[in-house]
Amino acid sequence: MFLFRQAAVDKDSNDNSTLLCVKFKTTDKSVYSKALAEYISSSYAEPPEAYRDDLRVLDELREAAAATFDVNSNVLKRNIRYYGQLSFILTKFPADANINFMWSSAFDPESGASGKDLYFERASVLFNIGAFYSQLGCRESRNDKDSLTRAFGHFQNAAGVFNLLRSKIVSECRTQLTTDLSSYMLTTLENLMLCQAQECVWQRSVLTHMKDANVARIAMQVVEFYDAAIESGSQGSLTSTIPASWVDHFKIKRLFFLAEAQTKKANECLAGAHYGEEVARLQAAQELCNQAQELVNYDQRWAKHIRPVIVDALKAQQEFVSTSRTRAERDNDVIYLDPVPAVTSLAPVTPYKLAMPKCPEIIENPGAFLGEEELGTPLFKGLVPFVIHQAASLYEDRKDQLISKDIVAVLDELTADCESVLASLNLPNALEAIQKPIGLPPSVLVGADEIRSDGGYIGLKRLLDNALKSNQSATALVDASEKALDDEMREDAQVRLGAAPGSERAKRVESTELTNTFRSEIQKYRGIVEKARESDAALQSQVEAWSKFFMLLSSSRDEIERQVPSTTANPLTDPHHSQIIARLQQYMGEVSIMRRERLKSIEKLKRLASEDDVAPVLNEEMQRLAAQSSTPILKFELHQFEDLFAERLDKYTSWKVYIEEEREAQSELLDSIREANQAFIAARSTHPLLQQREKALVNLETAIKRYREASFNLHDGARFYASLEADLNKLKEGCLDFAMARHIDAQDLMGISQSDMPSDISQAPYDASTAPSAPSAPPNSSQGGTWDPTMPLRYAPSK
Incomplete structure (x- = not known):
């Protein structure tokens, strides 16, 4: 009976073979040394010179593996060695270490993919190793038992490599892959290699005159393998x-x-x-x-x-x-x-079934061969793995999160609560009115200087006027856009008026079918402009309401002091009152001490955190895990360090006790301040000018806040109107261009000579009033304070 033997062994082609082999992927030149040296220096803080030999060897390995392929065992060993070193290097460097790799598809050399991904590089090298085994199997003569046995082994190895590539290696890639690395393609290649391995068993059984029943069963398994290859090979793209x-x-x-x-x-x-x-x-x-x-x-x-x-x-x-x-x-x-x-x-x-995927151990577990002759000494052996740097970074993030969110933020919130309570009691302003019966508090002086340097009320009014003008300009641009469409629609109605049925004029597409997008844009922008106008109006009302105070704060310090009542003419001289003030001053002093001590504690905590270096402990843990492993290729995962993280972060939990102590002490101090303040309010009630002075200082503080809000909103609005103007100009030009094109078409349909039209469309009528002004758009701003802006700037005696 006829056997599927190798008809001829052709070095450059397998057209005379009854079996199929896989071609090699090709690649462009890529160099490791420069990129990895920079990465070692920047990310690992180590001198790259210490790894000069490793970098050179790695470049040589890639160059040799990417060279023109001769199908022999030496070239195969060269690729396996590069693959093994790549597997180890991936425990030292991140996959995206800024080295670009380009590989073609084995089945379409004109098609390829590239990416900065060491996993993609490893997958492509492993694909070529599988192709090597397939070609070695096809090059066996298969005319005797020994040759068939060797071919059987090669095809099983090829199937094992493609199986490993599909099940474990490709899934780790982080970039776009070539089509030959798709799951369906690798499954098809694995099935094909199993087909051909089982076919070698069948051929050997025929040569050795095995029982017909067994030969039939072996042949039927070849059929099943080809069924699987047909199914996977017919999938999708x-x-x-x-x-x-x-x-x-x-x-x-x-x-x-x-x-x-x-x-x-x-x-x-x-x-x-x-x-x-x-x-x-x-x-x-x-x-x-x-x-x-x-x-x-x-x-x-x-x-x-x-x-x-x-x-x-x-x-x-x-x-x-x-x-x-x-x-x-x-x-x-x-x-x-x-x-x-x-x-x-x-x-x-x-x-x-006799054929099955068998991946060589040196490929499935390259770590066991590192340091041996097959793969050589591991490159970058002394370099700390990248995952250790990731673990250190993760610990730092968690530590910073714990300190900033769970400790410092809570302490800051306590301080803010204290400030809020004091502000509600009008402290320390009420005390300053007694302690400094004349002059102005520093906060008012700083705020007034800021307002004067910013242009004061006049500058604010100028910004507001610009905002109102910009809104008018924006409205004019929207109106101009809509007018261009309305004029075109009227002209379109005239074109089809009286047109004979079926004529070109009657068939002309109506304007309403063409201007939906323009109309939607106009409606959208009209709503935006209207909301901006409302915001401008609200801000204008606020500026006008506070204008007297803005003008006062824009004047000299002497003028502001003259407007603020002085209590020098009637100080609190009663001894009982003096005791009340002294007690309140003492409590306020304790508040200042509490703040300072709290800031010192936060600084102490930050120093402790800065000295908390987890890297040495992580290195010790890595060495411990490495000592327990039988292979140098250790895939460290971040979760392996969770217990270590928890133990290291536990020392910061004592600060939560400190927070509770601070919260309790602050609560007691604020209760004392509230009690003392009640007595202080009762003492002040007999002082005729004190409340007026406090009221004046509070109004000045509020006016400074309102000025800052208005100034910020107006500057932000100017940027808004600048962007809006550009968009509206584009919209207007689009509408004008559309209307002009339709006008020309209408003239043609009506039989009007083009000489009646302007030779330059830039000469079309244009309303100069639509020219944009300086932009500004104020967001909505709230209005509040204790002063009634409808009242004149006078302070009447309290009743």
């Missing part, structure tokens, strides 16, 4: 990626081995005197041969994908099956007269 001849090859081989299984099973029936079943199985085999011949005829008529050596094999099989069937039918009809069962009733042939 893979049909446009996989070579066109491959799926046809799969289908032909499947039919061949189905016929082979039935033929061998028929031989078993003949030996067991089951003559009717022998005839039925040979009939089934001949039908399969006919189906294969139909595929061959179709292919030779159109695509010519199927190799001649396979066509010859199919012809030999068909002749053998036909001769055997003729002999079996004649013998049964003349001699045995055994009933011939229907082909559909024949028991199926049970597959016998």
Whole structure:
């Protein structure tokens, strides 16, 4: 019987082979040394000179692995060594270490992908290792048992490599991949390699004259592998990626081995005197041969994908099956007269699986071979793994989060609560009115200086006027855009007025169908301008309400002091009152001490955190884990350091006790201040000018806040109007361009000469009033304070 043997061994082509091999991926030149040296220096804070030899060796390994491939064991070892070192390097550097790798697709050299991803580099190298094993298997002569055994091993190794690539390696890649690294393609390649490995077993079983029943079962397993290859090879977009001849090859081989299984099973029936079943199985085999011949005829008529050596094999099989069937039918009809069962009733042939994916251990576990001759000394062995730097960074983040959010923020909130309570009691302003019966508090002096340097009330009014003008300009731009569309719509109505049915004028597309986008934009911007106008009006009301105070704060210090009542003429001289004031001053002093001590504690905490270096402890933990491992390729995960993090951060929990102590002490102090303030208020009630002075100082403080709010909103609004003006000008120009184009079309339809139109559309009428002014748009601003802005700036005696 004819065997699928290697017809010829061609170094540059496998067209004369009955098996398929995988071509190599190609790559552009990439250099590690510069990028990794910079990374070591910047991210690891180590001198890159210490790793000069490692960088050189790594560049040499890549250059050798990417060189033109000769299919021999030395080149394969060179690629495996590079792959093993890459696997180790990935424990030292991040995948995106700023080195760009470009790889082509093995099935389409013109198509490729690139990315700064060491995992992509490793996956591409591993793909070529799988291709190496496939080519080594195809280059075996397969004319004897030893050659078939070697080919069987190579194909199993190729299947194992593609399986490892699909199940573990590709999933780690972080960049766009070439199509040959897709899950469907790798599954197809794995199935193909298993097909060819099982085919080597079948061929060896035929050469060694194994029992026909076993040969049939081995052939049936080849069929199952090809079924899997056909299924995965026909998935989705893979049909446009996989070579066109491959799926046809799969289908032909499947039919061949189905016929082979039935033929061998028929031989078993003949030996067991089951003559009717022998005839039925040979009939089934001949039908399969006919189906294969139909595929061959179709292919030779159109695509010519199927190799001649396979066509010859199919012809030999068909002749053998036909001769055997003729002999079996004649013998049964003349001699045995055994009933011939229907082909559909024949028991199926049970597959016998011998081929399976077997990834070489040096590829599946390269760490076990680092330091040995196969892979050499691990490169960058002394470099701290990148995950340790990640762990240190993660610890720092958690520590900062704990300190800033759970400690410092809580202390700041306590201080803010204290400030809020004091402000509600008008402290320390009320005390300053007593302690400083004349003059102005520092906060008022600083605020007044700031207002004067900012231009004062006049400058604020100028910004407000600009905002109002900008809003008017924006409104004019929106109106101009809408007017252009309205004029065009009226002209369009005139064009179709009185037009004959079916004429070009009657068929003209109506304006309403063309201007929906413009109309929507106009409506949107009109709403924006209206909201901005409302915001401007609210801000104008606020500025006008506080204008007297803004003008006062814009004047000299002497003028402001003259407007603030002085209590020098009637101080609090009662001894009891003096005691009340002294007690309140004492409590306020304690508040100041509490704030200072709290700031000192926060500084102490920050010093403690800055001295908390977790890196040495992480290195010790890494060395401990490494000592427990049997391989230098350790994939450290951040979760492995969680217990260490918890232990290190535990020392900061004592600060939560300090926070509770501070909260309790502050609560007691504020209660005392509230009590003392009640007595202080009672004492002040007899002082005629004191309340007026306090009221004046509070109003000045509030006016300074209102000025800052208005100034910020007006400056922010100016930026808003500048952007809005640009958008509205684009909208207006778009509407004008549309209207002009439609006007020209209308003139043509109406038969009006183009000479009646302006020669330069830039000369079209234009309203100069739409020119934009200085922009400004105030966001909404709240109005408040204790002073009634409708009242004149006078302070009447309290009742």
